[in-house]
Amino acid sequence: MANEANGVQIYCTDCGTVMQGWKETICRCGGTWDVRRPIASMDGERLRRLFDERLGQRSGVYASGVWRYRELIAPELPEEALVYRGEGNTGLYDSTAAAQYAGVRRIWLKAQSENPSGSFKDNGMVAAVSHGRSLGNKWFACSSTGNTSASLAMYAAWCGLQSLVLAPAKGISPAKISQTSAYGARILAFDGTYDDGIRFLRQSAEKLGLYVCNSLNPYRIEGQKSIVYELAQQLDWSLPDWIAIPGGALSHVSALGKGLEELFALGLIGRLPRIALIQAEGASPFHRMVQSGAASLTPEPKPNTRASALNIGNPPSWRKALKALQMTNGVTAAVSDEQIMAAKRIIDRSGIGCEPASAATLAGVLKLRTEGIIDGDETAACILTGNLLKDIDALHELYENAGDASGGTLNVERVAELCSVQASP
Incomplete structure (x- = not known):
């Protein structure tokens, strides 16, 4: 095209x-x-003024935290095709607790979990669905471990379109599938992995008339770039030393890397931060490739991690992700499920909360700090990709012994014991 x-x-x-x-x-x-896109011919200063002016919008297409940056996302799409539900516009939180835990000077938590469907996928999905809609498509499809499916199903329902979700029968959060079902998607559970679903769509989508909304779709990447645009704008067009990103299909690091490249080329930021791409140890084929210096990725045939959103053994966007790392002098790390859940406790108790995959970012910053790769005087932004309630089972596992759920009489003595306080006479 x-x-x-x-x-x-x-x-x-x-x-x-x-x-x-x-x-x-x-x-x-x-x-x-x-x-x-012809980035070199664009006026960065004019765009900066335009993006800042649009912050005052409270309704309409430019109130979206994606379409605020339309000139860099998809100006070629007709405005009547654009879908929007207030996506983006997510909080950026300066967390003392996270910084102390990781041993660095300052950490911001970028809560993409505050998106309409509860995950960062909305930033990219809104652009993909808008593009598919502009072409007249009626059926939209994805293979998903949960967040992608919920986002696609939400936007399809919002526009009166149809969605098909291919979901592995095992290893994904029931809460995410329930959310997807609530939006009215047709869900086909199958024996296999996310990668098997992607393979099927690659081979069969055209025959079935399906518009594919996985990260294979380049408009997903275009929309997802808006996360780093907004991060920069929230910090007055300056970025921290590091951006920590969880890595499953690797579209996220691909998109944010591309966004950083464009911001720098336009002069909207004065330097490139380094990317820290964090995978779970049980699903870390990209990390192993980078560490070994291999020229290509060897898939993990049986990925296995408690952080279900990272449970991907053959990430389709690994070449783009490698480019993003090389451009930013970035690094990778793999963290255990135990390290992920420990970091999740810190984020949960900070009053923000996240699903396990998001907590891999904080666990990764701690690991890289311990290894001396990140310096104690440096700063970082951790991208939180999914809402606390995306994985109810993880909450039960972590906090099943919290409080006193034994039943019985409600009285002053019992409350005082639970709160470790001395009741006055």
Whole structure:
């Protein structure tokens, strides 16, 4: 697909082929698509003023924390096709508790969990669904471990469209599937993994007339870039030393890396922060590849982590993720489920909360600080990707012994004992 009027091209990141029309989920060479925009010809200072002016919008398309940055996301899409539900606009919290836990000077928690469907997926999904809608599609599909499916189902319902979700029968949060079902998606559970679902969509989506909304979709990446745009704007167009990102399918690091590259090229930020890409030990094929210096990724055939959103053994966006790491002099780390849950306690008790996959970021900063890769005087932003209630089972496991749930009589003595206080006479 080439649009000569605005200089936009969709091209294959592997072989360089330019897409002609919107027909193939992936390039015939097996590579993934990316959107190329004429960033060099844009006026960064004008964009900065425009983005800051739009912060005052309370309704309409530009009240969205994605479409606020429309000129960098998808200006080629007609406005009548744009979907919006107030996505983005998520809180950025300066957390003393997290900084003390990780041993660094300052940590901000970027709570993408405050999105309409409860996860960061909304930032990218709103752009993908808008693009699919502009093409006249009626059926939208994804393979998902939970957050993607809920986001897709929500936007499809909002627009009166149909959604199909391919969900592994095991290893995902029941809460996420229930949320997806509540929005009216057709859910097909199958024996296999997220990667098997992606493989099916690559092979069969065109035959079935399905518009694929996984991170294979380049418009997902375009929308997701808005997370780092908003982070920079919230910090007055300055960024911390590090940005810690959890890594499953690796679209997140790909998108934020691309966003950082564009912000720097436009002069909206004065330097690039370093990316810390954190995976769970039981699902860390990308980390192993980077650590070994291998030229290509070897999939993990049986990924296994309590952080279900990270339970992906063959991440489709690994080439784009590698580019983002190289551009920012970034690093990777793998953390255990125990380290993830310990970090989750800190984030939960800070009054923000998150699902386990999000807590991998704080666990990763602590590990990298312990290894001397992150300095104690440096600063970091941890991207929290999913809401506290996305994984109810994890909450039960962590806090099943919290409080006194034994029943019995309510009296002063019992409350005083629970709160470790001395009741006055």
